[in-house]
Every structure is written in structure tokens, then in C-alpha cells.
Amino acid sequence: xENNNIAxxxxxxxxxxxxxxxxxxxxxxxxxxxxGKSKSLGVHRGVVNNITQTIQSIQxxxxxxxxxxxxxxxxxxxxxxxxxxxxxxxxxxxxxxxSELVIEEADIDRLINQVHKLVMLPGEEIIHVLPQEFKxxxxxxxxxxxxxxxxxxxxxxxxxxxxxxxxxxxGRCVKxxxxxxxxxxxxxxxxANAVLSQEEKEAGVALIDIGGGxxxxxxxxxxxxxxxxxxxxxxxVITEDIKEGCSIIEKQAELLKIKFGSAWPGENxxxxxxxxxxxxxxxxxxxxxKNLSKIIHARVVEIVEQVYVEIKNYGHEEQKKKLIAxxxxxxxxxQLKHLKQLVEYITGMDTRIGYPxxxxxxxxxxDIASPLFATAVGLVMDGLKRxxxxxxxxxxxxxxxxxxxxEESIEDITISKDEVVKERRSFLDKLTExxxxxxDNAE
Numbered sequence: 415x416e417n418n419n420i421a422x423x424x425x426x427x428x429x430x431x432x433x434x435x436x437x438x439x440x441x442x443x444x445x446x447x448x449x450g451k452s453k454s455l456g457v458h459r460g461v462v463n464n465i466t467q468t469i470q471s472i473q474x475x476x477x478x479x480x481x482x483x484x485x486x487x488x489x490x491x492x493x494x495x496x497x498x499x500x501x502x503x504x505x506x507x508x509x510x511x512x513s514e515l516v517i518e519e520a521d522i523d524r525l526i527n528q529v530h531k532l533v534m535l536p537g538e539e540i541i542h543v544l545p546q547e548f549k550x551x552x553x554x555x556x557x558x559x560x561x562x563x564x565x566x567x568x569x570x571x572x573x574x575x576x577x578x579x580x581x582x583x584x585g586r587c588v589k590x591x592x593x594x595x596x597x598x599x600x601x602x603x604x605x606a607n608a609v610l611s612q613e614e615k616e617a618g619v620a621l622i623d624i625g626g627g628x629x630x631x632x633x634x635x636x637x638x639x640x641x642x643x644x645x646x647x648x649x650x651v652i653t654e655d656i657k658e659g660c661s662i663i664e665k666q667a668e669l670l671k672i673k674f675g676s677a678w679p680g681e682n683x684x685x686x687x688x689x690x691x692x693x694x695x696x697x698x699x700x701x702x703x704k705n706l707s708k709i710i711h712a713r714v715v716e717i718v719e720q721v722y723v724e725i726k727n728y729g730h731e732e733q734k735k736k737l738i739a740x741x742x743x744x745x746x747x748x749q750l751k752h753l754k755q756l757v758e759y760i761t762g763m764d765t766r767i768g769y770p771x772x773x774x775x776x777x778x779x780x781d782i783a784s785p786l787f788a789t790a791v792g793l794v795m796d797g798l799k800r801x802x803x804x805x806x807x808x809x810x811x812x813x814x815x816x817x818x819x820x821e822e823s824i825e826d827i828t829i830s831k832d833e834v835v836k837e838r839r840s841f842l843d844k845l846t847e848x849x850x851x852x853x854d855n856a857e
Contacts, residue, residue: 420447421801422479423793424472424490424593425601426584428457428627428650429746431471432787433479435487436794443775444795446782448483450475459627459646460496460601462583465590472591489594491797492584493789494541495601495630497646498577501542504529507549507568517550517559521567529571541581541845542574542600544639557636574600574642585849595853597800598846602632602642604792609744609768609785612637618737620725621768622757623788624717624747626650631721633728635735641728645720649747652713659709660701666690671750676707677714678752714753718760725761740764744788800843 425432433450452474456464476487508525510517522545529543548556550564559567581598588595605623606615615634623630625648633641649671656667656675674688686703729735740763743753748767757765770791771783782791 421794421797422487422490423790423797424492425790425793427454427625428460430454431475432790433475434790434794435479435483435485438798439775444773445775446778448479450478461580462587465587468587469590472587489596491597491793492588493599493601493604493793494581495628495644496580497644498580499644501574501642504571504573507566510565513565516561516563534575537577538575539578540573541576544572546570546572582849582852585853589853595850598842599793599796601789602630604796605744605788606632607795608770608788608792609742614739617739619739620737620741622721622743623745624648625745629717631724643724647717652710655709655713662690674703675710676751677711677756679707679711681752718757722761742766742768744768744785746786748785
């Protein structure tokens with residue numbers, strides 16, 4: 415981007431593609447300059463299945479955002495999700511050659527790189543290795559082992575795995591749309607950054623992002639992400655059920671769901687009826703709202719129960735892993751009436767709807783603060799963070815060049831620069847580089 419303090423989030427969803435341009439204001443809040451939205455035609459359950467259509471949809475959304483913001487877009491931060499994402503728990507250890515020296519960043523890097531060598535299924539690649547907690551010489555529950563003495567360093571890891579071809583296809587679409595890939599972020603993480611507070615992440619919370627094609631789950635406890643899952647169902651299957659159950663076309667089913675849909679059948683009286691115009695002069699159809707909510711209820715219960723199985727897999731019933739802050743619902747699907755009550759009824763956990771207004775500037779448009787845009791806001795925040803990192807690294811470099819006269823200070827700065835880079839080069843930065851490299855070589 416030419417304008418240094420501007421970042422662009424590109425959310426490639428199953429129902430819509432959103433391009434969002436934002437910058438940080440003087441209070442450190444995110445100010446949204448422009449939003450572009452287009453119908454997503456080439457994406458199914460979070461996975462690109464038609465490159466040409468996806469490119470067209472991206473270009474349309476980007477153009478709209480450029481006009482709204484009066485800025486030209488060059489680089490974007492893209493979210494990855496989709497039914498191919500899965501996660502697993504893994505423990506690993508390294509033995510240090512000299513336990514007289516304190517544990518350094520390099521030791522942790524060595525341990526993480528060892529996890530990256532895990533053998534995966536064909537076509538899968540590890541995209542995300544997150545240390546949960548460390549053990550040093552058998553001493554457990556260490557959050558930060560750097561600076562401690564010890565011979566054996568072990569850790570539990572949360573490993574996220576994805577289909578590499580699906581990620582490359584997204585990269586291909588972005589590049590063919592005339593854009594640079596600035597970064598790749600896991601969508602459940604982006605949504606979590608936008609709608610959760612630090613207190614909730616510490617207390618323990620499950621974020622459920624209900625999109626069109628998939629439902630993403632991210633579980634946090636003690637400020638660390640503990641579990642992620644992508645369930646291959648979303649709002650679209652509910653629309654599909656209404657379409658089949660009421661014998662109407664998709665457009666009408668979607669409108670019915672949004673206007674009259676409820677996840678709780680008891681809310682509607684038996685005599686509440688909505689009339690739908692028939693096709694090409696056919697008789698109009700009459701549908702009872704009770705029937706409509708029964709259809710919706712059956713499918714929503716299935717989605718929520720699958721998510722709850724994943725929350726149980728994390729182990730939330732153990733006292734130590736209890737999610738005190740309960741559940742936060744976000745994404746377009748979370749706007750379904752009475753969904754909050756249904757989720758509380760099924761899971762027995764406190765539930766709220768998550769709006770991405772926590773980090774937005776006060777004068778932001780109400781539409782942008784809708785759960786519909788949670789992922790896009792999170793991607794903009796991620797893009798802004800990346801820029802701050804780049805800026806910090808550049809400043810480090812410049813100050814090291816200015817201090818070339820004094821050898822001592824040069825050493826100090828080189829060390830601190832390395833620390834900055836090491837601490838900040840995350841798994842997703844490495845993944846972005848690999849995808850960029852692959853696309854460059856594939857030209």
C-alpha cells in the first residue's frame with residue numbers, strides 16, 4: 415500500500431466477498447474508510463471451486479471499497495477457513511546439549527520446527543503451531559520458559575492443518591485480481607480478535623462464527639487459543655432446508671429466513687401465515703411460521719450440537735478448562751432470531767452475540783459493527799498489526815545503520831533486531847511467504 419497506515423482485509427466467504435479498508439486513528443481505534451461487498455459465486459463451504467468467478471467477485475468488492483474510500487488498493491490480508499481445516503493436539507520435546515545455559519528463543523524455535531516435521535496426510539500441510547504450555551525438566555504449567563535453566567524442554571501444541579492446494583487457490587485468485595498478498599490469517603482467529611475482549615479470552619470463551627458455508631469455532635482459555643474447528647455447515651443449509659421443505663425458490667427461502675425465521679418454534683402461533691407469490695402466474699403459497707421455525711430449529715440444533723461436541727473435545731467439562739465467559743456468537747448466521755436462547759438451552763452456557771465494535775472508532779457506521787463483518791474487521795486489524803511490525807523492523811534497521819560508528823552499540827542493536835524478528839515472524843507469515851513463492855514460481 416502506498417499509504418503507510420492503511421490496511422485492507424479481504425474476507426472470501428461462501429455467500430459474500432468483503433473488501434474492507436481501514437486505518438488506526440489517534441486513539442488507537444480502527445477507522446473503516448470503505449467497504450465493498452459482492453456475491454460470492456465461486457466458493458463452496460469456504461473452498462474456492464471456480465477460480466474465474468471468484469476473481470470477478472473479488473475485483474467487484476475491491477472496486478466498490480476503493481470508490482467508497484477514495485484509495486487505491488494494492489495489498490490485502492486474506493482469511494482462510496473452509497471444511498479442509500482441522501486441528502489436533504500434539505506433545506513434543508527437545509533435549510538441550512548444555513543445561514548450564516538459559517533457554518532462549520532459538521530453543522523454542524527448534525521445538526516448533528520439530529513439530530512442523532510431523533507426517534500429515536497427502537496434500538495436507540501444517541499451517542499453524544501454537545504452544546499451549548511448556549514443561550522444563552518435568553516442571554509443568556510454565557507459560558514462558560525463556561530465561562530459565564533446564565536440560566529437557568517439552569510443550570503441548572495446538573496444531574492446525576489445512577489442504578495446501580486450497581490455500582494456494584485463494585492466493586492464485588488474489589494475485590490474478592491484480593493484488594498483492596500481504597498476509598494470510600486463520601478466519602476464526604480474525605473474528606476472535608474483532609469481537610472478544612482480553613478478559614473473555616483469559617476467563618475462557620468459545621467463539622462460534624456462523625457463516626454461509628461453514629461454522630468456525632475458536633476456544634480461548636488463559637489468553638491462549640486452545641482449540642479450533644471448522645464445521646462444514648452454515649446458514650446456507652438452513653436456506654436449503656426451507657427451500658426443500660416449503661417447495662419454494664432459494665431467493666424466497668433466504669428472504670423468509672431473514673424476515674420471519676426463528677430458531678425457537680414455540681414463539682410462533684399456529685395461525686401466523688405468510689403468503690409467497692407463485693412463479694409465473696401460479697397460485698401463491700401459504701406457509702405457517704410455526705412450520706418455518708420447525709424446519710430452521712431442526713437444522714440449527716444439528717449445527718449447535720456439532721459445535722458443542724467440539725467444545726467438549728477441548729475438555730470444557732474439566733474444572734481447570736471451564737469456559738467462564740461462555741459462548742460468543744458472531745457471523746451472519748448469528749442474527750437469526752432466538753438463536754442465543756437456543757444455544758443457551760442446548761449447551762447450558764452463557765451466550766452473547768458478538769459485535770465487532772470493541773476496536774472500532776466511535777463514529778463507525780452501524781452496518782459495519784454488524785456480526786456479518788466480524789471477520790473482515792479482524793482481517794483489517796491483522797493487516798494493521800503487520801504494518802506496525804514492518805515499521806518497527808525498518809526503524810530497528812535504520813537505527814542500527816546510524817550506529818555503525820560504535821561497534822558495541824551495533825552488537826546490541828543486532829541482537830535486539832533479531833529478537834524483534836524472531837518474536838514476530840509467526841507461522842502465518844511463513845505460510846504467506848511459501849504461498850507467494852509458489853505463485854511466483856508457478857507463473
